[in-house]
Amino acid sequence: MTKLTPPQAPATWTHTPEQVTTLINELIAKDRALWDKVGSLRPEECTFESLAISRADAEMETETEPLIFYQNVSTSKELRDASNAAEVLLREYGIEMSMRVDVYQAKVNAEKNIKASGRKLNPEEERLVEKLVLDGKRAGLDLPEEERKELEKLKKELSQTCVEFSKNFNEENGRVSFTLEELKGVPEDVISGYPKREEDKKTLYDVTFKTPDIFPLFKFAENPETRRKAYEGYDDRLAVNAPLLDRILDLRRRIAKLLRYPTWADYVTEVKMVKDAANVHTFLDDLQKKLHPVGLKDRETLLKLKEKEHAEKGYSFDGAFYLWDYRYYDQKFIQSSLDLDEKLVKEYLPVSVIVPQIIQIYQHLLSIKFVEIKGDAWHSEVQQYSVWKKDAKTPEDFLGYCYLDLFPRTAKYSHAAVWGLIPGYLKPDETRHYPTVAMVANLAKPTPDRPALMTHDDAVTFFHEFGHAVHGLLSRTQFSKFHGTSVARDFVEAPSQMLENWGWEPKVLKKISSHYETQQPLPDDLIEKLIKSRYVNAGLFYLRQLFFATYDIKVHTDKDSTDYTQLWNELREDVSLVKGPKKPLPGQGSFAHITGGYDAGYYGYMYSLVFAADMYATVFKKDPLDPALGDKYRKSILVPGGSREELDSLKEFLGRPPNAEAFMKELFGDSKASSANL
Numbered sequence: 001m002t003k004l005t006p007p008q009a010p011a012t013w014t015h016t017p018e019q020v021t022t023l024i025n026e027l028i029a030k031d032r033a034l035w036d037k038v039g040s041l042r043p044e045e046c047t048f049e050s051l052a053i054s055r056a057d058a059e060m061e062t063e064t065e066p067l068i069f070y071q072n073v074s075t076s077k078e079l080r081d082a083s084n085a086a087e088v089l090l091r092e093y094g095i096e097m098s099m100r101v102d103v104y105q106a107k108v109n110a111e112k113n114i115k116a117s118g119r120k121l122n123p124e125e126e127r128l129v130e131k132l133v134l135d136g137k138r139a140g141l142d143l144p145e146e147e148r149k150e151l152e153k154l155k156k157e158l159s160q161t162c163v164e165f166s167k168n169f170n171e172e173n174g175r176v177s178f179t180l181e182e183l184k185g186v187p188e189d190v191i192s193g194y195p196k197r198e199e200d201k202k203t204l205y206d207v208t209f210k211t212p213d214i215f216p217l218f219k220f221a222e223n224p225e226t227r228r229k230a231y232e233g234y235d236d237r238l239a240v241n242a243p244l245l246d247r248i249l250d251l252r253r254r255i256a257k258l259l260r261y262p263t264w265a266d267y268v269t270e271v272k273m274v275k276d277a278a279n280v281h282t283f284l285d286d287l288q289k290k291l292h293p294v295g296l297k298d299r300e301t302l303l304k305l306k307e308k309e310h311a312e313k314g315y316s317f318d319g320a321f322y323l324w325d326y327r328y329y330d331q332k333f334i335q336s337s338l339d340l341d342e343k344l345v346k347e348y349l350p351v352s353v354i355v356p357q358i359i360q361i362y363q364h365l366l367s368i369k370f371v372e373i374k375g376d377a378w379h380s381e382v383q384q385y386s387v388w389k390k391d392a393k394t395p396e397d398f399l400g401y402c403y404l405d406l407f408p409r410t411a412k413y414s415h416a417a418v419w420g421l422i423p424g425y426l427k428p429d430e431t432r433h434y435p436t437v438a439m440v441a442n443l444a445k446p447t448p449d450r451p452a453l454m455t456h457d458d459a460v461t462f463f464h465e466f467g468h469a470v471h472g473l474l475s476r477t478q479f480s481k482f483h484g485t486s487v488a489r490d491f492v493e494a495p496s497q498m499l500e501n502w503g504w505e506p507k508v509l510k511k512i513s514s515h516y517e518t519q520q521p522l523p524d525d526l527i528e529k530l531i532k533s534r535y536v537n538a539g540l541f542y543l544r545q546l547f548f549a550t551y552d553i554k555v556h557t558d559k560d561s562t563d564y565t566q567l568w569n570e571l572r573e574d575v576s577l578v579k580g581p582k583k584p585l586p587g588q589g590s591f592a593h594i595t596g597g598y599d600a601g602y603y604g605y606m607y608s609l610v611f612a613a614d615m616y617a618t619v620f621k622k623d624p625l626d627p628a629l630g631d632k633y634r635k636s637i638l639v640p641g642g643s644r645e646e647l648d649s650l651k652e653f654l655g656r657p658p659n660a661e662a663f664m665k666e667l668f669g670d671s672k673a674s675s676a677n678l
Contacts, residue, residue, distance in 0.1 A: 006386050007395040008434045011066050011422065013378045017082035020067050024086040028093045031060050039102030046109035048121065051132060058425045058433065058480035064090055065421045072170060072413040073378050073405055073440060080411060084167050091159035099152045104136035124478045124643045131481065138270070140259050151258050158251040162595040165244045169592050171411055176214075176233040177204040178226060185222035187343050192447045209237045210408050211415065212444040218327040219342070224315055227324035232581050234590075235323075241589030246564060248595060249555055265556040265600035272490045272601070273646055280553050280603045287606065288546055288575065290668065294539030295577050302329040302537065305336070320579050323572075326544075330537050337536070340529040342455065348513040348522045349459055351443050351452040355406070357512040358462055361502065362470055363390070365630035366638075368399060381407055387473050400424065400435040400473045407452075408442040415592075416441040416461050418468035423480035435484065437472040439465050451516050456530060459512065460503035467496035474634055475641040482643040489597070490604035491646040495637055497605075497612035498620070504534055505624050538667055540577065545606055547575040552594055552602040564588055610663040611650060617662035618654050 015023070034056050041050055068090060070083035097103070111129050114121065121129065136142075140151045179202055183191055194205040194213065207213050207230065217230040252264040261267040265277035274280055303321050306329055310317040334340045359370050367390040377384055383404040389397040401422075408414070422436035441462070446452045454462070472484035485492050502508045506527050513522040522530075551571050555564065569584040588594070593602055615637075620629055636653035650658045 004388070004392055004395055004398070006398045006401075006434075008398070010373070010375060010384065010386075010401050011436055013066070013376055015067065015070070015079070017076070017078040020070065020079065020082040020086050024064065024067055024089055027060060027063050028089065031056060032093075032097075035097060035100060035103055038106050039100055041106050041109075043109045044113070046106045046113055048110060048114055048119065048125065048129070051107060051110045051129060055425065055428060055479070058423055061480060062422045062433070065419070069419055069421055069438065070378065071167070072419075073438075075379065075409065075411070077411070080170075084163060088160055088163050091163065092156050095152055095155040095159060098135070098139040098155075099141065099148055101141050101148070104133075104139070104141040107132050107136055122478075124482065127643060128479050128481060134271070138259070138267070143258065147258055151255065154251050154255050154258070158248060158255065161244055161248050161251070165241050165248065165595045166592070168238060168241050168244075169590070170413055172209065172237055172414070173410070174233065174237045175206045175208045176230055177206050178217075178229075179204060182223055182226045183217070183221060185220045186216050187220060187346075189447045189450045189453070190216045190220075190444075192449055193445065209234050209414075211442055212408060215327070218324065219331050221328070222313070224310075224322075224324065227328060228322070228581070231324035232585060235581070235585040235587040238589035239586045242565060242586035245588055245591075245594065246561065249564070250561060252556065252599070253559070253561075263557045263559070265553055268556070268600040269490075272488045272604070274490050274603070274607060277553065277557050277600070280600075281557075283607060284546060284549055284553065284603055288543075288550075290664075291539050291543050291546060292577075294668070295543040296539075298537040298539040299577050302326070302333055302540075305329050305333055321577075322579050323581075326540060326578055330540070334533045334536055338529040338532055340526070340533055345456050345522070345526060345530060346453045347517075348515045348520075348526075349454040349456065350514065350516045351406070351454055353514040354454055354459055354462070354512050355404070358459070358466060361508065361511065361625070362466060365625060365627060366470060366474065366634055367627055367631065368470075368474070370402065377403060377405075379405065379409070381405065381409075396432075398434060400437065402469055402473060403436070403438040404441075405438065406441045406443050407445050412442070413440050414442060416465050418465050418472070418485075420472040420484050420486075423483040423486075424472075424475060424477065425480040425483060426478045432476075435472050435475070437469045437484075439469050441465065453516065456503070460500050463503045464496040464500050467499035471495055471638050471641075474638040476639050477641045477643045479643070482641045484641050487642040488646050489601045490607045491611065492608070493605055494608035494611040494615070495633075497609055498615045500612075501616045501620070502624055504531055506531070508624065535666065542606070542667070543576045547572050548591070548593070549603040549606060550575050551588070551591075552598070553600060555594075556600040610660045611658050613663035613666055614658045614660070615650070615653060617665075 038050055064086070068083055068087040071080045071087065074080050074083065107129075111133055114129065140148055143151065177199075180191070183205060190213075191205060194207055197204055197206065207217060214230060214234055218227060221227050221230065256262070256264040256267050259267060261270075263277055265280065269276050269280060274283070299321050302325070303319075306321065306325055307317050309315075309332070331342055335342070363369055369388045369390050369392065370385040371388065373384050373386050375384055383406075385402045385404075387399040387402055389399065392398070405412075417440055419438045419440070420435065421438050423433075424435035425433050427433050443454060443458060444452055468485055475484040477483045480486075506524075509527050509530070510521045514520070551568060554571070555567070565584050565586045565588065568586070568588045569580045572587075573579055593599075598604070615633075616624075619632065623629060632653065637649055640649050647657070
C-alpha cells in the first residue's frame with residue numbers, strides 16, 4: 001500500500017477538565033439553537049431536508065463522545081469527574097431534546113409533507129423518517145403536557161442514577177488479601193504480580209477484583225475457603241450500587257406506566273428483533289427446559305470430582321456445589337478428563353504475538369490494512385491505527401481510526417469493550433465522515449518472570465471485541481443513526497459472537513500461538529484437547545448466562561418492587577443450580593449491563609448466539625479464512641449497520657431466513673432441535 005495521508009485528522013486527546021466542561025456547554029448551546037430553528041418551522045416548511053438536519057446529531061456525537069469517554073480511561077480523577085459531569089449534562093440535554101413537542105411536530109409534519117408530495121426517498125431515508133417519528137412517540141410526545149413534564153423529571157433522575165451506578169463500577173478499588181499458603185494452586189506468574197505487604201508478622205498478597213487478578217483464584221486456588229472468601233468479596237464489591245438499582249427499577253416502572261406500556265421490558269423490546277417481553281419469556285423458558293437436565297448432569301459430574309478431592313486433601317464435604325466451586329472444578333475436570341493444562345496453553349499465547357496476529361487475520365479476511373501511527377492518546381500505552389482498504393490507492397480508501405487500550409490501570413474500565421467514539425456518515429456535501437473506534441481491555445501485564453500472556457479465554461474475547469471494532473470501521477451508512485453497531489440490541493452481539501469461532505479453529509490457533517520461550521506454535525494434541533473442552537460443562541455455563549437474563553427480564557416485568565438482593569441469590573441458585581453464600585450478598589450491584597444499555601436486554605446474548613451459530617455454520621465453517629467469504633460478510637452484515645431490518649441482512653448473508661439448528665447442534669448435538677420464537 002502506498003503511503004497515504006488520511007482525509008480526516010484523528011481525534012485530539014489533550015483536553016483539560018476545564019475544557020471538557022466548557023466544550024460540553026458550548027456544544028449543547030449550539031445544538032439547542034439548531035433544534036430551536038427546526039421547532040419554529042411552519043407546518044408547510046417541514047421537509048425531508050429539515051428532518052435531515054438530524055445530521056446535527058452526528059456532528060454532536062462526533063464532538064461529545066470523546067469528552068465523555070475520558071471517564072473510562074483517564075488516569076486523572078479531575079478529568080474523569082469532569083467527563084462524568086459532562087455525561088450527566090449531555091444525558092439531561094438529550095432528555096430535554098427528546099421531550100421537544102415542537103421538534104416532534106416538525107417531524108410529523110415533514111412525514112406528512114413527504115407523503116403528500118410523492119417524493120421518493122431511498123430506503124435508508126425512509127427508515128430515518130420512520131424511526132425519527134417513532135422515537136418521538138416512544139418519548140411520550142403524544143402525552144398531555146403535565147404528564148410530559150413528569151416524564152422528563154423521571155428520565156433525568158433515571159439518567160443521573162445510572163451515571164452514578166456506572167461511576168461506582170469504574171472506580172471500584174476493593175481488594176482481598178491472602179497469605180502465600182492460602183494461594184496454593186494459583187500460578188506463580190500470577191502471584192508474582194500481586195503487591196505484597198507485612199501485617200501481624202505475616203506476608204499478605206493483595207488481590208484486586210480486576211479480572212486478571214481475581215479470576216485465577218476462582219480457577220486455581222486449592223483451598224475452598226480461599227475461593228469462598230474471594231468470591232464473597234467479589235460479589236459484595238459494589239454493595240453501594242444496590243440501593244441505586246432499587247431506585248432505577250422503580251423509576252423505570254413509573255416511566256413505562258406513563259408511556260402506556262405494560263412494563264419497562266415491553267417498552268424496551270418494541271424496537272428489537274424479539275418485539276415484546278412475552279417472546280423473551282418464551283425464549284428463556286424454552287432454553288431453560290433444554291438446559292436444566294444438561295446442567296444437572298454437569299453438576300453431578302463436578303460434585304463427584306469435588307467429593308474425591310476433598311477426601312484426598314482432608315477438606316470437609318457437605319454435599320453442596322457452590323459458586324466458588326464452579327470455575328475451579330470446571331478447569332479441574334477439563335484437565336483430568338482431557339489432560340488439558342490451561343497454564344500450559346497460556347505459555348503459547350504471549351500478548352506481543354497474539355494481538356498483531358489477530359489483527360493480521362482480520363486484515364486478511366476482510367481485505368483491510370491497519371497502519372500504526374504515532375500521536376498523543378489518553379495514555380502512553382494506547383496503540384493507534386489508521387485503517388484502510390487492503391490495496392488503498394487514494395485517500396477515499398481510508399476507513400477510519402482504531403485505538404487499542406489493552407492493559408489494566410487504576411480507575412480504568414475494568415472489563416473488555418469497544419466504544420464507537422465517532423460515527424461514520426455522509427456529510428451534506430456528499431463527502432464521508434469517517435469513524436473512530438476504541439477497544440478497551442484488561443490483559444495481564446508482564447511479570448518479573450514472564451512476558452504478558454493471554455489465557456485462551458482472553459484470546460476468544462479479543463476476537464469478539466475486535467469484531468465490534470471492525471463493525472464500526474467497515475459500516476458505510478448515509479446517516480450516523482444507523483452506523484456500525486447501531487443495530488437492534490438483540491442482534492448487536494451476533495457478528496462478534498460468530499467471530500469467536502476463529503479462536504477455536506485449529507489453523508487459526510496455530511497461526512496466533514508462539515511459546516514465549518521456544519517460539520513454537522501450539523502442538524496438535526493441545527489444540528485437539530482445547531477444542532474438545534469448548535462445550536464441556538456447557539449446561540452449567542449457559543445456565544449461568546440464563547440466570548442473568550432471567551433476573552434482568554423479571555425485574556423489568558414485575559409490577560411491584562421486591563428485595564432485589566434476595567431475588568438475586570434465590571434466582572441464581574434456582575436457575576444456575578449452584579449454591580451461594582449463607583448470607584445473601586448484593587451481587588446485582590455489579591450487574592453493569594442492567595444500567596449500561598442492556599436493561600431488559602441481557603437475553604440478547606443468547607438470542608443472538610442463535611444467529612451467530614447459524615452464520616458461522618452456514619457460511620464460514622467450510623473455510624473461515626477465505627477472503628471471498630469475508631467479503632460476503634462485510635457487504636451483507638457489516639456495511640449496512642442498522643440501515644435496514646437485521647432480518648433482511650441475515651437473509652441476504654445466509655440465503656434464507658435464520659434458524660436455530662446450528663445453535664442447538666452445538667449445545668446438544670441434535671440437528672433437529674429448535675428454539676422458540678425466532
